[in-house]
Amino acid sequence: MAEQQPSELLYPLDAKPGAMESTFAAIQHVLASFVGIITPTLIVGGVLGLGEHIPYLISMALMVSGVATFLQARRPLGIGTGMICVQGTSFAFLSSVLAAGFIAKGQGGGPEEILSLIFGVCFLGAFVEIFLSQFLHKLKAVITPLVTGIVITIIGVSLIKVGMTDLAGGFKAPDFGAPGNLALGGLVLVSIIVMNRSSNSWIRLSSIVLGLLIGFVVAAFMGKISFANLATLPVVSIPVPFKYGFSFDWAAFLPIALIYLITAIESTGDITANCIVSRQPIKGEGYLQRVKGGVLADGLNSLLAAFFNSMPNTTFSQNNGVIQLTGVASRHVGYYIAAILFVLGMFPIIGGVLQNIPKPVLGGATLVMFGTVAAAGIKILATEQLDRRKMLIMAVSFGMGLGAMMVPDMLSQMPKLVQSIFGSAITTGGLSAILLSVLLPEEKPLATPAEPTAHEETRNSITA
Secondary structure, three states, X not given: OOXXXXXXXXXXXXXXXXXXXXXXXXXXXXXXXXXXHHHHXXXXXXXOOOHHHHHHHHHHHHHHHHHHHHHHHHOHHHOOOOOOOOXXXXXXXXXXXXXXXXXXXXXXXXXXXHHHHHHHHHXXXXXXXXXXXXXXXXXXXXXXXXHHHHHHHHHHHHHHHHHHHHHOXXXXXXXXXXXXXXXXXXXXXXXXXXXXOOOOHHHHHOHHXXXXXXXXXXXXXXXXXXXXXXXXXXXXXXXXXXXXXXXXXXHHHHHHHHHHHHXXXXXXXXXXXXXXXXXXXXXXXXXXXXXXXXXXXXXXXXXXXXXXXXXXXXXXXXHHHHHHHHOEOOOHHHHHHHHHHHHHHHOHHHHHHHHOOOHHHHHXXXXXXXXXXXXXXXXHHXXXXXXXXXXXXHHHXXXXXXXXXXXXXXXXXXXXXXXHHHOOHHHHHHHHHHHHHHHOOOOOOOOOOOOOOHHHHHHHHHHO
16 A cells, blocks of 8 residues: 555545455554564563463463454443554553562562462552543643653663663573674664664564564574474463452552553553544544543553453554554454454464564564653653753652662662562652652743833933
8 A cells, every 4th residue: 555644544434444455454553563562471471480371471462452452443332442542561561560570479479479469450550540531631730741751761761671681681591691692682673773764664664573583583593492382382262360360469559550640641642643643633522532432441451451361551652653654544444453463362372482582582672662662751751841840850750760770779778668669760750750740830931021112221321
């Protein structure tokens, strides 16, 4: 398809393209979102040592994303946007989810106890976003673009360490930092950069998928891939509610609840961008109801994700680019996207193959993705008129958040609950930004001096 501008949509929102056109457009959306859906699960599984559970968790992530995308497109009972808002596992929760996992691990828990705590706190945290979806107009007075930009930047920066660790071989890998690992990760990184600068829109769109594929093939020739685990996998994945149990911990819950707060505002921005490329109004009652329904669905989808053993979902902004490129904004294509994701999730062998992606290959790709998260936060901050007050809020928030990440032993003399909550860069930096935004008064603009009258000019010259 030729590249289309938003004003030249081939298929508007309520159009019904044929099966072939819909399938082709849906595949483009899946390619754009697939890596984003599975990567958080691969990282959490690798860092926390979840091993044999990873294929099932990947299956659940894909199946839940399919159901969640269908809800957004279908908009039953006003729940959803009624647009192509592809839902997938959110990177924003990654640091807090890992922190929750380490809390369970520190208490002597195994993989099932770790997953029980992660999905328990994510399930209850989803009610925060569900509740806030009904008060978005008031929420914007507290969660401003300044706060959102600070938090997203901190999320991206804090995750870069995870990406770089994988690129070098993975957490506690015996060959950590080996030249072969660095070369493999570097190859993936360079491949993504080169393809992202291509003049071909589809190559740019699929640059991360293609970069991972190149790294996977090279790693196979290096003898770094084994499919021995595939023979033990079941043929089909069966969703089981709270398969690993349900547990709760305040120290794990509070950072995740804060991210749900930020996600509500972030999703509002993504939905607004989707309205623009889909040629829908971005003002008026219809727009407000669409946004409210979309954020409500965001929270309900995260609730559904935790219920079926997956991490929180959010709307994916990269799919707005696919709409713009293809000129296909029909929400009926969302049904095809949902079906493809759900079918992919039914077969655990897909998760088993993805589990075998070597850490350096994954690290080369995630380094770009996490850097992109940080860059997105900086882009939000760049839209602000940065006065002394905002600069001070940024300075203190970045200092507190990143300082907590770089010097975790600073809180070693404090109670465990305080260590767990404020040891998180996102929680410390995010709370600092929110509190300072509320407590520090806005600076009043300086009054512009009035132009002197002719009489005053004469008097001034005589005085001089």
